[in-house]
Amino acid sequence: MPQELSSLQQAFQSIITNPNLSPRQKSHWLALEAEASLPYVSVPDAVRELLSDGSLCDMFEGHAPFKPRYVLPDYAVFLNNGSEYLELPPAADFDDALNMLSIIYHHVPSVTSIPVYLGQLDDLLMPYVGDLSDQQLYAKLKRFWIMLDRTLPDAFMHVNIGPTDNPVCRTILTIDAELKQIAPNLTFMYDPAITPDSLLRQAAANICECSKPHIANYPMHAATYGDKRFGIVSCYNSLPLAGGSNTLVRMNLKLVAAKAKDEADFLTRVLPYHSEQMRVLMDERSRFLHEESNFFDSFLVQEGLIEEARFAPMFGIYGMAEAVNQLMDKAGHAGRYGQDAGANAMGHRISAKLAQLVDDMSVAYGLNGKAVLHAQGGISIDKDVTPGVRIPYGTEPDPVSYVQATAGHHQYYTSGISDILTIDETVKANPEAMFNLAKGALMAGYREFTANVASNDLVRVTGYMVKLSDIARYDEQGSRTNTTFLGAEAAKNTGILERQPRVVSLEMTPPLAASQTR
Numbered sequence: 238m239p240q241e242l243s244s245l246q247q248a249f250q251s252i253i254t255n256p257n258l259s260p261r262q263k264s265h266w267l268a269l270e271a272e273a274s275l276p277y278v279s280v281p282d283a284v285r286e287l288l289s290d291g292s293l294c295d296m297f298e299g300h301a302p303f304k305p306r307y308v309l310p311d312y313a314v315f316l317n318n319g320s321e322y323l324e325l326p327p328a329a330d331f332d333d334a335l336n337m338l339s340i341i342y343h344h345v346p347s348v349t350s351i352p353v354y355l356g357q358l359d360d361l362l363m364p365y366v367g368d369l370s371d372q373q374l375y376a377k378l379k380r381f382w383i384m385l386d387r388t389l390p391d392a393f394m395h396v397n398i399g400p401t402d403n404p405v406c407r408t409i410l411t412i413d414a415e416l417k418q419i420a421p422n423l424t425f426m427y428d429p430a431i432t433p434d435s436l437l438r439q440a441a442a443n444i445c446e447c448s449k450p451h452i453a454n455y456p457m458h459a460a461t462y463g464d465k466r467f468g469i470v471s472c473y474n475s476l477p478l479a480g481g482s483n484t485l486v487r488m489n490l491k492l493v494a495a496k497a498k499d500e501a502d503f504l505t506r507v508l509p510y511h512s513e514q515m516r517v518l519m520d521e522r523s524r525f526l527h528e529e530s531n532f533f534d535s536f537l538v539q540e541g542l543i544e545e546a547r548f549a550p551m552f553g554i555y556g557m558a559e560a561v562n563q564l565m566d567k568a569g570h571a572g573r574y575g576q577d578a579g580a581n582a583m584g585h586r587i588s589a590k591l592a593q594l595v596d597d598m599s600v601a602y603g604l605n606g607k608a609v610l611h612a613q614g615g616i617s618i619d620k621d622v623t624p625g626v627r628i629p630y631g632t633e634p635d636p637v638s639y640v641q642a643t644a645g646h647h648q649y650y651t652s653g654i655s656d657i658l659t660i661d662e663t664v665k666a667n668p669e670a671m672f673n674l675a676k677g678a679l680m681a682g683y684r685e686f687t688a689n690v691a692s693n694d695l696v697r698v699t700g701y702m703v704k705l706s707d708i709a710r711y712d713e714q715g716s717r718t719n720t721t722f723l724g725a726e727a728a729k730n731t732g733i734l735e736r737q738p739r740v741v742s743l744e745m746t747p748p749l750a751a752s753q754t755r
Contacts, residue, residue, distance in 0.1 A: 245274055257715030265350055265719070272299040278521045284514050292492045292511060293518060296348075296485050296553075296616070302522055303530040304346040306551070309468045310542040311479040312356040315341055316365075322536035331365040331374075335381050342389060345537070347471075349719065351391040354470040354481075355421055359398045359405040366404065374404055379412050386418040392701035392720040393471045399426035400455045402436045410439050414446045417695050419702040419718055423450035424469040427679060430456075434672075441672040444688050445665045447695045449702065451655070452686040454647075454679045461651045472614050472700025473685050474653040477604055480547025482652070484522040486515055487553030487613045490587070491622045494560035499567050500583060503560075504590050512552075512594045516608070519550035523602040549604035551652050552595050553613035557584055557626040575628030575642050584626060585645040592649040609652035614699030617726035624699055627656050630735040636660065639739075640678045647684040655685050655700050659736040662692035670741045691738035698724050 242250060252258065252266045277300045280288075287293040298306060316334055319327040323341070328334040338356070345352035366374065385394065398406045406425075413423055425440040426432075432455075440452055451473055458467055458475050466478050476482050493511050497503035526532060533545045561574040561584045572580040595610045603609075615624030623629045626646045633639055636658050643656050664671050675686045689696045694704050703724030707716050711725040 245270070257711070259715070259717065262719060268350075269297075269299070272301065272303075275300045278302075278525045280518055280521050284518050284521075287511065287514050288518075290492065292489055293515060294487050294489065295518065295522065296487060298348055298484060298522070301530075302484060302526045304348075304532055305481050305483045305526065305548055306348045306485050307353050307470050307474060307476055307481040308345055308347055308537070308543060309354040309470060309476055309478050309481045310341070310345055310356075310537060312338065312341065312361055312542070314479075314541050316361060318540070320536070320540055322540060328365060331362065331367065331369060331377060334362055334365045335377065339381070339384065342385075346532075347393070349391055349393050351389050351394055351719070353393050353395055353474075354468050355385070355394060355396045357397045357465070357468065358409065359401070359403050360465070362405045363403055371404065371408070374408050375412070378405070378408050379416070382409070382412050382416060382418070382421075386416075386420045390420055390718040392419045392422055392703065392718065394420050395422040395424065395468075395470045397424050397426060397453075397469055398450075399436070399440075399453075400428035400432045402433050407436070407439065410443055410450070413449055414443045417447045419695065419704060419707075419720065422472070422701060424453050424473070424685075425450040426453050426455040426458075426469075427675075428455040429680070434676075437676060438668070438672050441675050442668040444675070445668045445671055445690055446693075448689045448693050448697055449695070451700075452675050452679065454684050454686075457647070457684050469653075469685075472653070473655040473687065474551070474611065475684075476551075476609070476652060477547040477549065479541075479543050480549070480604070481543070482551045482609075483526050483548045483602055484519055485551040485553055485611065485613070486518050486522070487555055487611075488512070488515055489556050489622060490554055491556035491559035491563070494556075494563045497564070497567075500564045500586075503564060504587070508587075508590060509594060512591075512598070515552060516598050516600060519552070519608060520601040523550055523600070527602050545602075547604060548602065549652075550600055550602070550608045551611045552591075552598075552608045553611040554591060554626075555613045555615055555619070555624050556622040557587065557612075557646075558623040558629050559621075560587065573632070575632060575634065575639070581642045581645070588626065588646045588649045610650050611652040612646065612650045612654035614655060615727075615731060616699070617723045617730060619731050624731075625654060625656075626650075630732045631737055633659065633737050633739065635739050636674055636741045637677075640674075640681055640683065644678070644682040647682050650684065653685070655687050656683075657697050657700075657736070658686075658688040659738045660688050660690050661738040661740045662690055664690060664741055665692070674741050689736070698727050 248270050316328045319325045342352050347353045497507040537543045558574040574580045600608050612625030678686045707721045708725045
């Protein structure tokens, strides 16, 4: 007679027998189930209640965090010094540098068990280019790019390039447009004082081809963390270099706003209360990681690639659109978020209040004792709630109106914010329009410019990439990439396929762009 399985054993059995998972994916999922079987970190009943009703979410990081959510090693230290732990001397040439990076990436943990930050690659590699020809550089980087996608098949893995114009930066853009891989994710840093328009045009043309890269407002990020002291990781998260994020907890503003009588009550009573419970949750999760997991005894710390003091908890929010619409209803106003100036202004007030609450908050393990505010891009199980501060799918206005409605938020979310503009495929015949829109959005105050082009197979979900063709066949045959499952689930639950493509023309340029040319 077959032995009756416990609920945990049944979960293990369903993973082991899942025909759509590879052996490596099964091992990862089994580890997640085992970690989730441990007792949860000790938190007060008030926090447990908010986790239970969905007002707060711990992003499924595990009940006993033993690794930070996001780790951003200073890879330049590694290349310059080598590693005693990995028995590697310093890099002597370009091949050494690529080989060393290929090795270290497999020793950098994250919430996904795959590194979310691969470094500012042009800065890292340019010192080793030497007398390599353009053709040699292209061949070496193309092989490296293919290797990353095939051995670390996770779209949260992220490379940074720019803002300077250099052969590595331009070659990576060329290769990324050619290969159209889901991994690695890519951010191009833009600085109007440094970046030539020709380089920004190449990045904008890439978006037309493959919906990559993100284009980051370098001066805004550098003002938060310091010049060359940060990285963009995972979806679009900005965090300290040689550090990272110990945990990410998020608040569902839609559910929290439902508990308020009106906007004043929301801003003065309800939001501060929930923010304080967020602090308690972040502190307890961070405390376990820093005090009990032994993570910060690792060689990454001992050899100077990361510093414990450069990790901070991320205070995430989502559902801004639904929160504003509820509060507008309670005030007897018909205006909707993203469509009405009054509703948009309320959203900006909420973001300003959140920034004040986070700035006034002291945490147990933070960057200079502080958490960092983040507009969280949603996860695959979210239903009837909009990511971050985005405008609900299917109701997006034209691209310029979208930028004007949401640009006011970007100043507040120092650890990342992203609006994904969905552009009609006609832009492929007119990439200059994408260039103008991107430059205009950044000049209008966007921290990060991101766009999908409607006819591309490669598209963004929350901030990571998937191929629509992979989603279409996932239920039948699975996928070699770890994030296709999340994209397929998001397509069913979150309405990402309902995004409305909008035409962008040369005339559609947000304010401030026209006078900023180089």
